[in-house]
Amino acid sequence: MQKQQNRPSTDCAKTKKVYYGPVATEFAATNTGIWRIVRPDVRLENCIFCGTCCKHCPTDVVTVEKDGANRGVHFDWAYCKGCGICANVCPKQCIEMLPEEGVCKL
Amino acid sequence: MLMKSESRGLIAHGMGACAGCGLELAARIILDVLGENTVIVIPPGCAATFSGYGKETVTKIPGFQGNLENTAAYAAGIKAGFEVQGRDDITVLGLAGDGATVDIGLQSLSGALERGDKILYICYDNEAYMNTGIQGSGSTPLDAWTTTTPGGKSVYRKDMVGIVAAHKIPYTATASVGYVDDLRKKVEKAKAATAVGPAYLHLHIPCPTGWGSAPDKSIEIAKLAVQTLCWPLYEITDGVHYKLTVPVAKPKPVEEYLKLQKRFSGVKAEQLQDVQQGVDKEYARLLKRLG
Amino acid sequence: MKRVMLDGNGSASEALRLAKVKVIAVYPITPQSPISEKLADFVVQGKLDAKYIRVESEHSAMSCAIGAQLTGVRAGTATSSVGLALMHEVLGVAAGCRVPIVMPVVNRSLVSPWSLWCDHQDSMAERDGGWMQLYAENAQEVLDFILIAYRAAEDGRVQLPAMVCLDGFFLSHMSDAIYLPDQATVDSFLPPYVRQNFYLDPADPMFINDLTPSIEFTEMRYQQAVAFSQAETVLPEAFTEFKKVFGREYSMIEAYRCDDAEAVIVTLGSMSGTAKHTVDILRDQGKQVGMVKIVAFRPFPAGLLKAALANVATVGVIDRSASFGAQVGPVATEVRSALSGKPVQGFIAGLGGRDVSVSTFEKAFGRLLEQKTTDELVWLDVKDNALTLREVDSQC
Numbered sequence: 001m002q003k004q005q006n007r008p009s010t011d012c013a014k015t016k017k018v019y020y021g022p023v024a025t026e027f028a029a030t031n032t033g034i035w036r037i038v039r040p041d042v043r044l045e046n047c048i049f050c051g052t053c054c055k056h057c058p059t060d061v062v063t064v065e066k067d068g069a070n071r072g073v074h075f076d077w078a079y080c081k082g083c084g085i086c087a088n089v090c091p092k093q094c095i096e097m098l099p100e101e102g103v104c105k106l
Numbered sequence: 107m108l109m110k111s112e113s114r115g116l117i118a119h120g121m122g123a124c125a126g127c128g129l130e131l132a133a134r135i136i137l138d139v140l141g142e143n144t145v146i147v148i149p150p151g152c153a154a155t156f157s158g159y160g161k162e163t164v165t166k167i168p169g170f171q172g173n174l175e176n177t178a179a180y181a182a183g184i185k186a187g188f189e190v191q192g193r194d195d196i197t198v199l200g201l202a203g204d205g206a207t208v209d210i211g212l213q214s215l216s217g218a219l220e221r222g223d224k225i226l227y228i229c230y231d232n233e234a235y236m237n238t239g240i241q242g243s244g245s246t247p248l249d250a251w252t253t254t255t256p257g258g259k260s261v262y263r264k265d266m267v268g269i270v271a272a273h274k275i276p277y278t279a280t281a282s283v284g285y286v287d288d289l290r291k292k293v294e295k296a297k298a299a300t301a302v303g304p305a306y307l308h309l310h311i312p313c314p315t316g317w318g319s320a321p322d323k324s325i326e327i328a329k330l331a332v333q334t335l336c337w338p339l340y341e342i343t344d345g346v347h348y349k350l351t352v353p354v355a356k357p358k359p360v361e362e363y364l365k366l367q368k369r370f371s372g373v374k375a376e377q378l379q380d381v382q383q384g385v386d387k388e389y390a391r392l393l394k395r396l397g
Numbered sequence: 398m399k400r401v402m403l404d405g406n407g408s409a410s411e412a413l414r415l416a417k418v419k420v421i422a423v424y425p426i427t428p429q430s431p432i433s434e435k436l437a438d439f440v441v442q443g444k445l446d447a448k449y450i451r452v453e454s455e456h457s458a459m460s461c462a463i464g465a466q467l468t469g470v471r472a473g474t475a476t477s478s479v480g481l482a483l484m485h486e487v488l489g490v491a492a493g494c495r496v497p498i499v500m501p502v503v504n505r506s507l508v509s510p511w512s513l514w515c516d517h518q519d520s521m522a523e524r525d526g527g528w529m530q531l532y533a534e535n536a537q538e539v540l541d542f543i544l545i546a547y548r549a550a551e552d553g554r555v556q557l558p559a560m561v562c563l564d565g566f567f568l569s570h571m572s573d574a575i576y577l578p579d580q581a582t583v584d585s586f587l588p589p590y591v592r593q594n595f596y597l598d599p600a601d602p603m604f605i606n607d608l609t610p611s612i613e614f615t616e617m618r619y620q621q622a623v624a625f626s627q628a629e630t631v632l633p634e635a636f637t638e639f640k641k642v643f644g645r646e647y648s649m650i651e652a653y654r655c656d657d658a659e660a661v662i663v664t665l666g667s668m669s670g671t672a673k674h675t676v677d678i679l680r681d682q683g684k685q686v687g688m689v690k691i692v693a694f695r696p697f698p699a700g701l702l703k704a705a706l707a708n709v710a711t712v713g714v715i716d717r718s719a720s721f722g723a724q725v726g727p728v729a730t731e732v733r734s735a736l737s738g739k740p741v742q743g744f745i746a747g748l749g750g751r752d753v754s755v756s757t758f759e760k761a762f763g764r765l766l767e768q769k770t771t772d773e774l775v776w777l778d779v780k781d782n783a784l785t786l787r788e789v790d791s792q793c
Contacts, residue, residue, distance in 0.1 A: 028118065028164070031120055032119075055286055058324075059121075078120065083125035085126060085131075085321070088325060097322070
């Protein structure tokens with residue numbers, strides 16, 4: 001039978017330690033962007049940068065930038081599921097859900 | 107924790123909740139308010155998508171996946187463990203579904219509330235056992251289709267908030283993912299209340315999968331639930347002082363809420379009046395309790 | 398060292414106090430209730446610095462205990478009978494998550510039929526669950542085994558929860574003169590709790606008890622099995638250390654007058670004392686008998702039993718619980734397995750509070766000495782009218 005070792009001291013950052021039993025110790029995201037069959041498209045000229053889309057995005061992948069070089073409404077395509085809530089809640093109805101091309105642009 | 111991904115908040119952006127899931131939005135808001143100094147207890151259910159699989163998790167705060175019926179008991183034990191080590195500052199949150207709270211979890215919750223254990227218990231109510239495939243729970247509303255009420259539920263749901271209020275805990279409130287600012291405020295208040303005793307939030311969570319609604323309409327539907335008086339937003343302090351937090355000046359007819367959900371498609375036109383009367387009666391009862 | 402009058406429940410309570418449990422979550426149940434009360438007294442009287450969670454069920458008791466211990470403190474709980482049965486689901490969490498809780502279990506039968514009294518059905522029903530199990534013969538052992546169990550359970554090579562079993566009423570309510578150690582001596586044997594395995598701490602987040610895929614589940618169960626295997630080394634080490642500090646010697650089994658015995662009976666719990674007494678009586682009559690008491694039932698001391706019984710012609714086991722549908726009782730099944738090939742007579746006695754008396758042992762030894770070992774289970778103390786116990790006039 002395999003031997004369960006006495007746990008070494010954890011003083012040194014390089015020392016490994018072992019947990020026994022079920023525990024998740026790694027923070028990792030799933031590539032939910034591949035779920036999309038439609039994706040949000042913002043008509044920026046009608047956007048008032050209120051942030052309502054951002055506030056209601058379940059995956060929190062919307063970034064609204066009112067000024068500067070990066071002005072616009074940005075989506076993290078790696079994770080956007082294409083649920084369409086942003087389009088539904090937008091007070092200016094300036095987000096349209098367009099068919100996903102079939103390629104998830106990461 | 108090994109960070110194999112980055113996220114703005116305490117939950118990874120890519121996680122397994124359904125597209126349009128009300129819980130996913132709510133959970134991010136809740137943890138955003140509570141912050142890192144929080145330990146979360148999650149029973150099996152939709153929230154368990156936040157717990158993890160194997161060695162990976164999508165949640166940055168420490169957590170424990172308990173059994174279906176004892177979220178409140180684990181939370182109480184964890185809180186006690188921290189208290190005796192002088193770490194009272196840590197918030198202990200139980201995030202359990204309606205099934206895990208209203209049905210099988212009722213006993214352990216009631217025990218924790220009666221004892222005054224300083225836990226923050228949030229029941230996310232998607233009105234059925236969704237994670238196991240849409241079976242009816244004690245919180246499924248009248249007439250709703252579920253796989254175990256395929257003819258439409260024939261009895262009213264439990265007044266869970268009333269049950270909790272009977273324990274006279276410092277802070278109880280209903281909330282909705284359709285009213286995110288109200289939700290935020292309530293999570294803040296609930297957190298503050300756990301300095302002196304338990305706090306309970308009953309949170310309405312539209313479920314496109316189980317309700318047969320369009321994923322993009324989850325927020326709209328949550329708002330309609332409030333606007334049709336099906337899900338009034340109020341808070342109760344010490345079990346006796348009631349206050350409406352989102353008054354509804356012009357209530358909409360309940361039909362507007364029901365028609366967006368396939369689970370109510372079995373409700374015939376003749377029944378609608380009864381349904382409306384039921385909602386109105388319940389709301390009138392609530393109004394009587396207001397301070 | 399001073400001795401005090403304590404019953405089994407009192408000894409168990411003192412042991413938990415001496416182990417300095419910091420969170421107590423206990424639900425009363427006959428015959429364990431005095432433990433729930435005694436611990437409450439200790440806290441209120443300032444004799445024990447702990448938070449007492451007056452839980453509303455045993456299921457919650459074990460849940461609170463696990464939650465608390467995962468934050469890094471010793472949690473205390475105790476139960477009996479159907480309370481243990483109610484905890485069943487959560488016992489698995491403690492075992493699988495390697496939370497080294499030590500829990501006194503006051504042995505009482507399961508239902509139905511309803512009984513308030515002693516047998517081992519409750520703890521036997523948990524024998525596969527991943528908890529270590531020690532069985533006490535007397536109130537001194539109750540106290541001592543609890544301290545030893547902490548030492549072994551919390552050892553880095555083990556990290557398994559442990560039950561210390563004491564017979565309901567026969568031990569729990571029987572007063573005896575107990576050597577009660579002082580705190581300083583206990584502290585020298587049992588260091589403060591140090592969290593070993595995973596834990597809950599915002600300073601070092603991890604998600605405990607998440608869903609485990611099939612590609613990993615077997616390995617985690619294997620880890621538990623390895624720990625049990627290591628417990629067979631760690632427990633004897635704890636016994637040795639205990640003797641050094643307290644002067645009392647224990648081991649995983651206790652063989653009494655077996656060296657030249659023709660017939661030996663294997664026992665568990667308080668009946669062991671009666672067995673020893675009966676052995677002495679029969680020995681005075683010239684009969685060559687002995688007994689073996691199993692102290693640690695989990696991990697099962699197969700090797701030690703095999704060695705102790707190597708030269709004994711006839712072996713019997715008295716089970717104080719039934720394993721319906723099996724050939725013999727749970728202990729007899731495992732003794733048979735350990736002695737592979739050697740005939741072992743299975744006996745059942747003492748269910749539902751029936752005393753396992755000298756005459757019961759005499760009857761058993763009598764059978765064994767006639768060398769009548771059968772494959773079949775012998776119900777030593779069943780009455781002749783068993784099947785007509787409830788004969789009533791029928792309505793015509």
